[in-house]
Amino acid sequence: MTQRTWFITGVNSGFGRHMTxxxxxxxxxxxGTIRRPGSVxxxxxxxxxxxxxxxxxxxxxxxxxxxxxxxxxxxxxxxxVxxxxxxxxxxxxxxxxxEQILGILNTNLIGSIQVTRAALPHLREQGGGRIIQISTYGGQATNPGACMYHASKWGIEGFMESTAKDVAPFGIGVTIVEPGGARTEFRYSSLQMATPLSEYDDTPAAMTRAAQDRSRPSLGDPAVMATRIIDSVEQTPAPLRLVLGSDSYRFLQAALSERLAEVEAQRDTARLTDITDGA
Structure with missing residues (x-):
């Protein structure tokens, strides 16, 4: 593998730590960047x-x-990057x-946008590079009870997919990583839970209240996932998306199939709003 220099945000835990x-x-x-002094x-x-x-x-x-x-x-x-x-x-x-809404959008969405914007002039000047965005299958699929998490991830995926088209002429590749559940501390140390309302106790939204249950471990091996992310840099052109985990594939395949079916069912009615020739 070619020796490279990497810039990684949040290297004190999770995928950032494993990759580092x-x-x-x-x-x-x-x-590497950290928020907690002494953590590395x-x-x-x-x-x-x-x-x-x-x-x-x-x-x-x-x-x-x-x-x-x-x-x-x-x-x-x-x-x-x-x-x-x-x-x-x-x-x-x-x-x-x-406060929670602003916090997650400022971190997951705007934070990644600003890191990317800060890096792009340097990557262009040096003639290329690679940007890797850690997302989740939740950037394409949704579960109840996670609306703001999904909002932040769908938003950053849209930004990155469009940016990939903008920067390709400069030799800059972009990869969005969509892992499923991984056995990191993310669910326990990097997950905020909203204060529950009793009105939602018997609704699908309540399923997320058990997310921090340690008796239900995730499928993914974070070290193997980190290796796959690192190895993706050897691929040319850069893969736009990297799906990690059978659970991620399952959720993504189902969500995208459902969305495509809904769109295809409206093929004939969609054109009814077109301006026809001679009108």
Missing amino acids: ELLLEKGHKVA DDLMAKYGDTFWVASLDVTDTPAVKEVVDRAFTELGRIDV VNNAGYGLFGAAEEVTD
Whole structure:
């Protein structure tokens, strides 16, 4: 594998941590961002100069630009930018607060957008690179009780898919990663639960209240998933989407099939709103 320099947000846990450990072990350089000081001191001690670390809250747009610019300046070239920082929020629309809505959109959606925007001038100037967006099957499919999480992920997938078309002429590839459930701490340390309303107790939205139940482990092996993400950079052209996990495939296949069926059923009626020649 070609030795590369990676920029990864949120390297203290989850996929960010797994990817960072694997990359450093293989001799790559990693520029990682963290929110909690001291959370990667073990990796800094072990890997020294090959591991560049900065504190960053991706909701702080000026700080995003400063950190991204500094990373490119100090490391010279960054080949891969990974938007990994994010969290989950479960609850029906009535159950989540205004503060929770702003928080998840500022982190999962706007944070990734601003990291990407900060990196693009550097990637263009150096003649190419790769952007990897960690999403979820929930960026294409939905479950009840997770409306704002889905809103943030559907939004970032739309942004990334359009941006991929914009930056392809500059040799910049974009990959959206859509993992299923993984045995990380995401469900337990990176998941907010809205305060439940009794009116939703016997509705589908209530199913998400058991999301943090440790007796129901996820299917996915996070180390294997991290390896697949890393290996995707070797593919040319960049895969627009990377589906990880049989559960992800199952949810995506069902959701996309249902949506396509609904569209195809309206083929003849859709044209009724067209302006016809001679009208």
